[in-house]
Amino acid sequence: MSISTSVLSDLLQSIPYLRPQLYFKASLTALSHAMEDQVLAATLEQPLVIASFQRERYYRQEAHRYQRLAQRSNQIYVLSAPETDFTNSSEYYEKIAFEFEDALSQEWHLVVIAENYATCLVCRESLGSITKNKQLPELTPSLDMDTSRRFEGIWTSERGVSLKAAELLLDRIVIYRPSLVNKVKQARLRFGIGETRSYSQTDQMAEFACDIDTDPFVQRLVTYLQASQYKLHKAYRSITAQARKERLVNSISTAIRRSLDPHEVLQIAAQELGQHLGASRCLIYRAQATDVQAIIEHEFLNPGVLSICGQTWDLDQNPLFQEVVKQSEGVCVADTLTDSRVTSSKALSLIAKKFAIRSWLIEPVLFQGRLLGIVELHYCSLPPHEWQPGELDLVEAIATQMGAALIQAEAYANLEELNQQLEALDRTRSNLIAITGHELRTPLSTIQVCLESLASEPDMPLELQQVMLSTALSDSERMRKLVQDFLTLSNLESGRVEWHPESLTLQECVDLALSRLRTRSAADKPPKIKTQISQNLPLVRADGDWLVEVLAKLIDNACKFTPQKGEISIKATRNGNQMVEVTVADTGRGIEPNRLEIVFDRFYQEEGALRRTTGGTGLGLAICRQIVNGWGGEIWAESTGKDQGSQFHFTIPVVENSQEKSRGQVVTEPSQSEVQSKRQKSGGRRKMP
Incomplete structure (x- = not known):
């Protein structure tokens, strides 16, 4: 019903x-x-x-x-x-x-x-x-x-x-x-x-x-009104705190939108957070979970408080930091004089005493569980600061905003780097098209003309026929070297090269590199080449074929840019770092100081791809860099400027001395002169391509 x-x-x-x-x-x-x-x-x-x-x-x-x-x-x-x-x-x-x-x-x-x-x-x-x-x-x-x-x-x-x-x-x-x-x-x-x-x-x-x-009735209503007034007052306080939190978060968000510089964003965050929470000191610094030290980069200070900015913060001996890393959440210390985590740590006690820290808050800056940095709030006055839930929530919200800002700045930096790489690739593509077009089209045209002349002119004098054949063969060899350089660089960059290190005498490798220089005509006679390699130089450890390749390309490069009346020198010294430093110097055209790094880039040509006076693809120095890096060495160029000559240096590891403790004797690796003498007696070194 x-x-x-x-x-x-x-x-x-x-x-x-x-x-x-x-x-x-x-x-x-x-x-x-x-x-x-x-x-x-x-x-x-x-x-x-x-x-x-x-x-x-x-x-x-x-x-x-x-x-x-x-x-x-x-x-x-x-x-x-x-x-x-x-x-x-x-x-x-x-x-x-x-x-x-x-x-x-x-x-x-x-x-x-x-x-x-x-x-x-x-x-x-x-x-x-x-x-x-x-x-x-x-x-x-x-x-x-x-x-x-x-x-x-x-x-x-x-x-x-x-x-x-x-x-x-x-x-x-x-x-x-x-x-x-x-x-x-x-x-x-x-x-x-x-x-x-x-x-x-x-x-x-x-x-x-x-x-x-009516007193009971009135008392009940009065109690209700008082309770309502208290709730209203509490609601107003909550709204005020929320408004303050939103203003602070909005200011940080505005800073993030206004700037992609993480340093500027973090400095604004330190200032705003320290001021709004009335902290004596607010620190923000970059740190990862595995870091043992961090440098304080951003700081807010109240007047009369000692600055920490620029100092190094030890993290491996900081129990509070380790707790933050383990729990992925903030750590709050109400009183450093009574908190067991501080009193039981000598390092933390010294920090708290030195910088007058009485209340301490450490909040992690996280993004998807990854630690990016730390926010610290220090209260140095008495009595100890009583942390309110709203304050902790506010610090956590700001830390979240900073995490997003750091990732955004990091992504922007990565994007800038990718853009630079894309620009470099685009330049490489343009240079590749221009250089290969020039280096391939020119010899192909010559070969075609020579062959067509030989085919269409059977009555051509024998001497002229010989010139045509010689020109065609020379240009075909030029094309072969171009293709070989492309393949070599590709294999080196892709890691498809197998290294076969061995103990070598540097003098023998230099001699082989000099013998590989192409035969030049009288008009194309190379400049004078001098070698200064000590007989007592220790053996080096590298792949012999590739070491000869580096020396040959550096010598060939020096010949291209040095006039016949100039001079090329090849030196080798022990640099005291378990390495032998080889220098190929010339008195030629030289290199502008701002181009000393990019000369090792692929397809780099100082005069441009289509108006240079020397041949080549711009791959030689790039190949040298890949080879030297392959055995753990370094390569660099030096020059005081145009027409001041240039020096190319690279390092090769020294063969480590082997010691035998049998019978109390010490056996060491033989020197270059000893090895060379033995090889001459035994018929010489193996043939290198």
């Missing part, structure tokens, strides 16, 4: 002058508790109390109060829509269960009728609040705390209105529980419920004027 008519609607229809008001859930709770307190404060009264709850869950929160009310009167009626174990019963008071479809499930009723006073609360939940309520999970314990639920209805102490509300509710009770007819009849007769009355406002005001103790 369910009744679709609303008690509030029936009441408003019966008493036309009533005007419903809007109430929030918190207000209705305070009013209903005040009305119940009025009943509990009475000593002799046995009033009629009728309470209707929308759901059993709301009733259960007030059940203990109605057990106390039952000790004051035997006329207590409680109505509710059952959800678990709420049923019709008469244990402490009368329980009346109604169905969910009943209009009572959307209303809230509390009626109190006594001999000398009466009051009632009859409300209906608004449609918008009902819709919101249905969206909440069923049986949610925190549902009663939803103070945003809105009701419309009547709250009054007019006796006539209260008697009418009691009459409407008692009619419902008799319908749901017919067995209570006699008990309800007694209540009607005792309090005059259902008698015909003329409900004018004047009569109601006269009935309202009665001598009752």
